[in-house]
Amino acid sequence: MCGICGFVSFAGWSPAMLQAMNEVIFRRGPDGEGSLHSGTVGLAMRRLAIIDVAGGAQPVYNEDRSVAVVFNGEIYNYRSLREGLRARGHEFRSNSDTEVLVHLYEERGADLVRELEGMFAFALWDSRKEALLLARDRLGIKPLFIAQLAGGVLFGSEIKSLLTTGLVSRELDRQALDQFLTYTFIPAPRTIYRAITKIPPGTTVTIGPRGEASARCYWEVPDPQAVQRTPAEWAERVEAGLLRAVESHLVSDVPVGAFLSGGVDSGLMVAMMAAATERPVETFTVGFAEAGSSFMDERVYARMIAQRYRLNHHEINVEPRVTDIIQDIVAAFDEPFADDSVIPSYYVSQAAARFVKVALTGLGGDELFGGYRRHLGVRVGDAYRGVPRWLRERVVDPIIRRLPEPRTSSDLVDHL
Template identity: 45%
Template structure:
């Protein structure tokens, strides 16, 4: 696991390029505290910071092939590298290390761009082909590892993190208003854009190729649900899922350093810990997070403890209180590099800090909800055909009546979403940050040229237009697999574990397991009102029944109470009238109304307020600061 960076600029001097690359990798030292490597050629330079996980002694990058004509910088892990090394050696390739990184240069020599078809892993890498003066950049199929780039028409700058690109003197930090518009609805910025004007993210399953001054973007893989799902019995599907998950976990246990697992006490992480324990035949080191609240804790710790005891885990916990939350908020957003309207981000950062005291790598449970329909919205979407039969006037009256009632936030949002006839608009409005109506009020008096608030619907519409399935559940899962998963969950997981030099591996997102899940009929995921049907059935083989039956919680952070108590002053400072007026982004009266209604207990606006406060912290950290001040 590493942080990588590179520049292609035919007119830049070697000395200047080397200096830029040194600054670019120093700012991401947290991604690789063990080693640094920089190489500069004519018009091109590659750099890396290394976190040693496999072949601790001889994995310095860039790594070259036998005659130094193909070199690579690489972030991630190739889990099937041993098998690939054997195959390539039998074809005459000579290896100088035992690292998974070296596999990439020989695989590229053998297969060119088709080398990607042979990889099982998470990765973002850049290969420089000296003979052809060609740069080949690729990101893994599901978007587990990040890769950003800036292209001005003649110069390409790329890196594992945005802050690296901002270290280049010719790249300025400016806000992209379309991306801000998307964020206000979705809670995150959808690829391929970022909140920084001119800096883009390479989407999952894509390549970027530079040759002869031209830049080309290509897609080599994408999530697709089968138009005609396979015919398979419950028992056959269960056995195949068990086999694929065990194989995936076994591959991800390949490591030369101590490792463990994040354990929430939910189905996904509990299942992973159970299988790890069986495969290793020894206790697993596990890590969980809980939260302080008035009158005690409110969290998933009791369930995590149950699972840890069941499997004899070496269990560790961290408790997050309001003081921790606000003390760590700025550091969290600096590592995320873009605001995410998610209150669990600080908890993830602190959980990673705890894990780093004991291990260097963890397995996590992301992906189960998106593959097997774990969220309530998937069941709720089944009501949309009924809602479409209700006259619009009646739906508008019901929404207006529900809005006047205190509480019921989820019910209000669900009704608003279901009231939308257009599929993309409906998907956009399932648990948004701001719905179109409130977003319009929020930006109505801004002096900036703000995009149409409904423009965000295009993000999901593009995915649905390309889909080859008409099955409603699969269309909804497809949207989440393309955006919610990589742009929100996996981004959060990568940035906040790497903030403490922890590698996070995601066994449920092995692409072979994903391709199996997308081939299954919808009844294997959502049966009646039972979500994650097949995964639950598999979990019953391994984990306690009360863990399987319990209600899904996520990270139940009592931030609504914190914003009325210990965090009130900080929140008011971030969203003060003067600050809002100076920024010119929001309508001051709307922000003040949200703050007062939350203070008075009229409504729980903690979600909305944290979303706005996160934008302010982001602006202070990235837009207001000089390059040196961006370092945390």
């Protein structure tokens, strides 16, 4: 994880302000920092070194230094992109994935994002056009916030970088608050602050020499109905795609491990990791010592997977003390969220950091493949609507309303 921040200014914003924006995101990149302040533009970043540890310092420039970029993320197809760019005459000064961005931009402009496979947020300055290009990956894995002010435009990986300038109003966005209470998170482009927005996933924003900003969506979820395949063909393509994704995520110059929950998603992921690497995969599972904890203890399932695939498995047994860590969590997120899984994630990340610098997770598997009860409810709901209305209202609904609330954290009654 790295972090970027900066601005385009028409009010003489200083290098000291840029440095302050960068310092508040130190935890995102303890391995190094870099910055560019020239005329109206300021770019800065904090680096967590993963690829080309020794030579990947940022900002990164093209051959004549007319294009500069700060980058957060990883480009998984950077090696093939670099080979093509070199064959077409581009000169590289490092082995980092970041450097492909400036050379791709020379050829394709803002359309360079269409060539990228990975997770990313970056800010690229074109000094000849006096234009700043901000871009976010297709699914919005990497965050990027922006505030358009009278004196210029601020951007950053975290909201705190923008707030620390003292230029941004902290007035709450009441519509965003309503969305949070409805969805338990705040969808893009809103944030909890009226003056700050999220750049949506799959979007680029170009800021011109007079401060004019234009946003463009460069990717949308493909329509699965556009291609007709049998279930067996889809299964084969999904398996091949997952394996390719896992293998691409293992490209790193530092140790890579995995969080293993014992579920299907992380279990499948580490099985593919084990098949793609020669050394035993370092895996981590958290368990809670406190009796009656509301968090599910998944260690028994994780042990079965670890034994099956000969993993170098670590179990972290903790007694959760939310009061000890809540300030760190709140400071990291910058705006309201309602996912208590951040607590076990905090503990397992803390423990894993002693062994590896990068850890893969199975997050997103349930969303992609309908693994939650609410997804089952969509299918059951279609059948339930076929039940006569009088039977639903007079028999089924009254029974459900009389069910007692569980003493555990189970949400089964709520789903019913």
